[in-house]
Amino acid sequence: MSGLPVTTADVIVVGAGVQGSATAFHLARRGLRVAVLDRAYPGAGATGRSSGFVRMHYDLAVESELAWRAFPTFEHWAEIVGEGDCGFSRIGFLQLVPHHQVASLRANVAAQQAVGIDTRVVTAADVADLVPGMVADDVEAGAWEPRSGYADPTGTAAGLLAAARRLGTSYAGGVAVQRILVDGGRVTGVATDRGEIHAPVVVNAAGAIAGKVAATAGINVPIKPWRHDTGYFGLPSARPGGPGRPIPVVLDNITTVYFRSEGRDLLLVGLEVGNDIGGDPDRPMETYDPEIVPQLAEKVCGRLPWMVDGDFRTAHPGQDGMSPDQRAILGPVGAEGPDGLYLQCGFSGSGFKTAPAVGEAMAEWILDGAPALAGLARFDLGRFARGDLLVGEHPYESLWR
Ligand SMILES: Cc1cc2nc3c(=O)[nH]c(=O)nc-3n(C[C@H](O)[C@H](O)[C@H](O)COP(=O)(O)OP(=O)(O)OC[C@H]3O[C@@H](n4cnc5c(N)ncnc54)[C@H](O)[C@@H]3O)c2cc1C
Secondary structure, three states: OOOOOOEEEOOEEEEOOOHHHHHHHHHOOOOOOEEEEEEOOOOOOOOOOOOEOOOOOOOOOHHHHHHHHHHHHOHHHHHHOOOOOOOOEEEOOEOOOOOHHHHHHHHHHHHHHHHHOOOEEOOHHHHHHHOOOOOOOOOOOOOEEOOOEEEEHHHHHHHHHHHHHOOOOOOEOOOOOOEEEEEOEEEEEEEEEEEEEOOEEEEEEEEHHHHHHEEEEEEOOEEEEEEOEEEEEOOOOOOOOOOOOOOOEEOOOOEEEEEEEEEOEEEEEEEEOOEOOOOOOOOOOOOOOOOOHHHHHHHHHHHHHHHHHHHEEEEEEOEEEEEEOOOEEEEHHHHHHHEEEEEEEEOOOOOOOOOHHHHHHHHHHHHHHHOOOOOHHHOOHHHHHOOOOOOOOOOOOOOOO
């Protein structure tokens, strides 16, 4: 007895994070027999630690379009997914950039508006209304998305997986994929610590571990673990805007901090800089780095001075796979490896909000040979060997430094 739920499938998905779960959902919707394997449990990786931003602002048009294609799933969860709850909170999203990037921000907003995204350029005066009590004297312009906000990443992954299972997908947790099986240049399945499962297609959605999983088939996927700790602070009850008013998602590339309300009483805070990049993705990482707490407090109080009356509650570490251009690696491995092996990894700290659309694109790749969003072909593994890295049309600097 292997303890595995099935021994054959049409597609094996390695990893039950939000990405693998989204692919399983879309493949199952199209009638495939999918087996999802996770060495731990759904949301055990980056997904369970994600800050959950749902926004469309990027400096690369195809990423904005991808996020926009994913957006209806968050807005209309019950109709589209019909299991669990993604916990979408429409509290608005504000992107701030330094002066020398304001022209890029304006151009990015115009391009996003052209595809229908609800976004506009706002001034420092607008910012004061949008985020009461926020210091904005160094802000020339920002991008405001009134319909954006955040969702619950674990709930999103669990809901997508539950919907996939409703449609016939098999799931096994606590099953580690040890090796991708290849015969005659084709994928034939995976070897796990509980036995083998055979399938002509394997999707590697193993998050920060995806490089190790790919290496078992002799493929070099150039991702490094990117560690990112986030903190939760209690909001003071007496604060500008009043206790009931949520603080929108603010991604501040000027002072390199981000924050948003978490429910009614907490503020989630993260830093854009100082994140460790590299190391073994399997290194122990149970607790947060205590040195992060004063840095988070100082940065957030720089923007929201009244947070001096807030209090630190807790923090947690997380990690994602970071690619050399800080963009995802998607699609068939191509000339680099065996037929039937697909990559869905390297999300570089940004792969939560796009997951529903990436999952749909992966299903299109597998079943139709190409995704409907043609620009995704540029996210292939081969771009690194070609030296054809993805760069925004109106670029900012690397977000994570
Ligand atoms: C702290 C933090 C904050 C973030 N904030 C945001 C945000 O606000 N918005 C946003 O869009 N993105 C954000 N991200 C990024 C986003 O969370 C990730 O890109 C996304 O969750 C990646 O999902 P995934 O399914 O690819 O990977 P993961 O969630 O890491 O899932 C991979 C799964 O694979 C499993 N696995 C690994 N190896 C094996 C194996 N050998 N066999 C079987 N299973 C295996 C793991 O157990 C894990 O469950 C953040 C990331 C972090 C760390």
